[in-house]
Amino acid sequence: MLSPKQVSWLKGAIFVLALAPLLRMAYLTVTGQLVDPLEFITRGTGDWTLYLLCITLAVTPLRRLSGWNWLIKLRRMLGLYTFFYGLLHFTTFLWFDHFFDVQEMWKDVLKRPFITVGFIAFVLLIPLALTSTNGMIKRLGGKRWQWLHRLIYVIAPLAFLHFWWMKAGKHNFTQPILFGSIVGILLLTRVWWAIRK
Template sequence: MINPTSRQITALKVLIFVLALLPFARLVAFAFLDRLGANPVEFITRNTGDWTLYFLCMTLAVTPLRKFSKWNWLIKFRRMIGLFAFFYATLHFTTFLWFDHFFDVQEMWKDVLKRPFITVGFIAFMLLIPLAVTSTNGMVRRLGGKRWLWIHRLVYLIAPLGILHYFWMKAGKHDFAQPFLYGAIVALLLALRLVWRWQGKRVRPQAA
């Protein structure tokens, strides 16, 4: 699909939307079927956290895929994928606030300040909020392209913080395989951007 029509783009958006909701639907189904395991809170927390990280990686992967494939239309899906990263991050945080602390904000703050991996995860979630709030076309117009772009570059900080949160969480069980895997993916996706930025700086003086 080199140059999809607007109808095909819309169909793909619907498909991505439905597929992105499947992990949430699975959690709901498991809850009704009593299949969340011996520790349902841990199951939900890990599952929503994992999918937050998956969607963050997918969001970062859109631009490299677009550049390598020359399919510029892929950029039309980045906003939706990014918003699903925020959706699952919100579920992840809500699970922590609700089931771990029963909406006791004071106790939650104690936990955030006491445990570094929660501190890092909380910071990453807070940084996601302005990205979600400013994701509309109207906000792009109000902020201006440059200011909007600087805000959305926060994702380059959020993704490493998410990896660090994941790494510290797994450290207690000495399970580092997945954190290293996703850390390598994020490192590669960010390194590609640095290379392209450096190449762009070299080309501009030559063109001048």
């Protein structure tokens, strides 16, 4: 069992580590080490959104299996970082692909299915980020807040589908199969616990 001080140190370490991918992307871009920086940033922010989403989903199963209840104190920050990278991913799409032309962006969203599901997943993340504070939990009430945050079980498959279609277009199935397995296991464990309960 970790002490409050140890949990605080751990949260600080995770906060810095979660920023590291963004700092690396910025460094490689500024120093001109990338052949296609826009592609690298778009893919990098999207990948890290999915990575952090999987880590966030893994908190509850790991806590239940290990008895490490202090893990729950990390979930909010991990979830907010998931939204942060998702926001960066969407911003690069809106900025670099469409130069903030919202009308053209909508045409692209409606035209290409992999962008459609990714956009839906991002939109569903917004209310989760906005209601992540203790104040919003009190305003909504515990049960309503829990029901709202179960949207993560919709977001995860949509994010995976977005990732799958994007990689499948390049005939790269290794990563999609890996992340599909991870997302599937994380969601199925919850279904199993719900059935047992």
